[in-house]
Amino acid sequence: xxxxxxxxxxxxxxxPLDGKSIRxxxxxxxxxxxxxxxxxxxxxxxxxxxxxVAANGVKARHVMNFTDIDDKTIxxxxxxxxxxxxxxxxxxxxxxxxxIFMADMKAVGNDVTAMTFTKATEHIDQMQGLIRxxxxxxxxxxxxxxxxxxxxxxxxxxxxxxxxxEVTVSSTSQARISNDEYDKESAHDFxxxxxxxxxxxxxxxxxxxxxxxxxxxxxxxxxxxxxxELGQPFDIHTGGVDLTFPHHENEIAQxxxxxxxxxxAKLFAHNEHLLVDGRKMxxxxxxxxTLKDIQEKGFDPLAFRxxxxxxxxxxxxxxxxxxxxxxxxxxxxxxxxxxxRWQPRKVAHDSGTEALRDIPDELAAILADDLxxxxxLAYLSRVSAQLLAVHIEEDMVDHFVAMxxxxxxxxxxxxxxxxxxxxGQKKLIAEREAARADKDWKRSDEIRxxxxxxxxxxxxxxxxxxxxxxxxxxxxxx
RNA sequence: GGCGCGGUGGCCGAGUAGUUAGGCAGUGGUCUGCAAAACCAUUUACGCCGGUGCAAAUCCGGUCCGUGCCUCCA
Numbered sequence: 001x002x003x004x005x006x007x008x009x010x011x012x013x014x015x016p017l018d019g020k021s022i023r024x025x026x027x028x029x030x031x032x033x034x035x036x037x038x039x040x041x042x043x044x045x046x047x048x049x050x051x052x053v054a055a056n057g058v059k060a061r062h063v064m065n066f067t068d069i070d071d072k073t074i075x076x077x078x079x080x081x082x083x084x085x086x087x088x089x090x091x092x093x094x095x096x097x098x099x100i101f102m103a104d105m106k107a108v109g110n111d112v113t114a115m116t117f118t119k120a121t122e123h124i125d126q127m128q129g130l131i132r133x134x135x136x137x138x139x140x141x142x143x144x145x146x147x148x149x150x151x152x153x154x155x156x157x158x159x160x161x162x163x164x165x166e167v168t169v170s171s172t173s174q175a176r177i178s179n180d181e182y183d184k185e186s187a188h189d190f191x192x193x194x195x196x197x198x199x200x201x202x203x204x205x206x207x208x209x210x211x212x213x214x215x216x217x218x219x220x221x222x223x224x225x226x227x228x229e230l231g232q233p234f235d236i237h238t239g240g241v242d243l244t245f246p247h248h249e250n251e252i253a254q255x256x257x258x259x260x261x262x263x264x265a266k267l268f269a270h271n272e273h274l275l276v277d278g279r280k281m282x283x284x285x286x287x288x289x290t291l292k293d294i295q296e297k298g299f300d301p302l303a304f305r306x307x308x309x310x311x312x313x314x315x316x317x318x319x320x321x322x323x324x325x326x327x328x329x330x331x332x333x334x335x336x337x338x339x340x341r342w343q344p345r346k347v348a349h350d351s352g353t354e355a356l357r358d359i360p361d362e363l364a365a366i367l368a369d370d371l372x373x374x375x376x377l378a379y380l381s382r383v384s385a386q387l388l389a390v391h392i393e394e395d396m397v398d399h400f401v402a403m404x405x406x407x408x409x410x411x412x413x414x415x416x417x418x419x420x421x422x423x424g425q426k427k428l429i430a431e432r433e434a435a436r437a438d439k440d441w442k443r444s445d446e447i448r449x450x451x452x453x454x455x456x457x458x459x460x461x462x463x464x465x466x467x468x469x470x471x472x473x474x475x476x477x478x
Numbered sequence: 479g480g481c482g483c484g485g486u487g488g489c490c491g492a493g494u495a496g497u498u499a500g501g502c503a504g505u506g507g508u509c510u511g512c513a514a515a516a517c518c519a520u521u522u523a524c525g526c527c528g529g530u531g532c533a534a535a536u537c538c539g540g541u542c543c544g545u546g547c548c549u550c551c552a
Contacts, residue, residue, distance in 0.1 A: 165548085244547075250550095279545075312491095322503090325502080326503075378500045388516080441511055445512075461516090
């Protein structure tokens with residue numbers, strides 16, 4: 001497959017470095033609050049990437065981290081659970097939001113069983129080990145408030161800082177450094193380790209005779225967890241565009257300082273932001289949404305997944321309730337298609353459909369082209385329209401289900417989860433057919449309304465009635 | 479200021495020179511007991527200015543607008 005690489009600024013062919021599997025590391029959530037829908041969009045991208053790799057015949061290993069120790073988690077833990085010990089408060093907070101995060105992930109169709117999740121707080125030893133190595137190699141120095149990475153030393157060793165983006169030290173950040181309370185040697189030096197401040201959770205750490213009890217910096221955790229789980233170099237590193245600099249740049253520096261092999265990850269894939277009202281979500285604009293907001297409005301979380309997939313990951317998608325409603329409608333159409341597996345019928349064969357088994361293969365091929373999800377969905381809609389126009393015959397059901405399985409494996413839209421209706425509902429349909437035969441339209445319409453209230457829609461065709469799942473009742477107010 | 483990205487019909491969103499993208503929504507019609515679905519028709523767009531082409535949404539220059547990073551924000 002091909003994928004755009006921020007390192008090379010072009011679309012590269014993805015071949016497994018180890019010849020067997022593609023190893024993917026995704027920067028995960030900071031578990032201090034509900035993830036907003038932009039976060040989830042990033043993870044939908046990462047999930048779809050892994051699905052595409054797997055569908056194109058290569059084994060995929062996918063690791064995602066939890067940032068469960070940083071400024072935000074510490075602050076929120078103090079706010080919410082100030083009565084607890086700092087460490088206990090941190091754990092209580094991050095476990096709480098970790099659970100919510102996993103629920104959100106599943107709800108938007110991300111296959112968490114195919115990923116390995118790691119926590120920063122469970123890798124403190126390894127982080128200290130790496131910091132020790134960097135210090136011994138002359139790439140890190142101890143300052144008043146912690147340990148810093150020296151970009152100067154890194155450059156001196158012959159490596160480039162700024163592989164992902166051209167880093168320029170602007171006048172504004174120059175000005176900032178002079179005011180900076182931190183004891184840094186240069187503007188872009190970043191913290192590997194921070195000494196404990198009052199009421200903060202901390203771990204013991206002694207380095208070169210200094211007592212540095214404290215906690216790790218943000219960047220070091222990803223360096224440690226990625227290579228720890230996947231080895232180094234690994235194949236693909238994902239994240240939102242905002243992580244390009246400084247986070248990913250710093251990861252590269254930390255992980256390659258003193259190494260002969262200058263490669264940390266072969267390919268960096270960055271997804272663009274999801275915009276709301278044409279802008280990036282931010283607290284100051286008050287336009288942050290979470291999955292909870294979407295669910296409370298009666299939308300299906302998978303409609304949000306579809307909305308994300310409708311845009312290419314390298315372009316800014318626009319979130320609005322109107323767009324979400326369009327996506328919800330599109331999802332219902334796909335579910336109506338999926339429902340046909342439960343209602344095969346004997347009719348004249350229609351040869352106009354594409355071979356069912358080719359559909360997942362075709363989708364996989366489209367997605368293999370730099371994860372072209374909009375084109376994949378356009379293809380699926382086209383095929384879906386063709387399939388809806390015919391009837392699934394009994395001897396086609398197995399192939400049809402296999403097709404749905406293939407589509408679900410790639411897009412995670414849960415089409416296979418469309419359940420059969422109950423025997424009671426089937427009886428009602430039969431009763432309605434009898435009423436229609438008697439031209440008892442009143443009874444017929446009553447039954448149709450009753451089924452609609454149960455979430456089952458009906459459509460009368462020359463060859464008989466077809467049912468389909470109804471979406472949530474029109475949630476949007478214009 | 480430095481480094482990027484984008485401006486397509488009511489809303490999304492494909493499209494790197496010449497044949498209807500597609501989706502959602504709207505309108506009229508066919509069909510239907512009524513619906514739904516489907517089908518037909520309809521709305522024919524490409525920020526603005528200029529340039530190069532027989533021909534430009536598509537190439538070049540300029541310009542306006544929006545947006546992102548340069549701040550431990552996906």
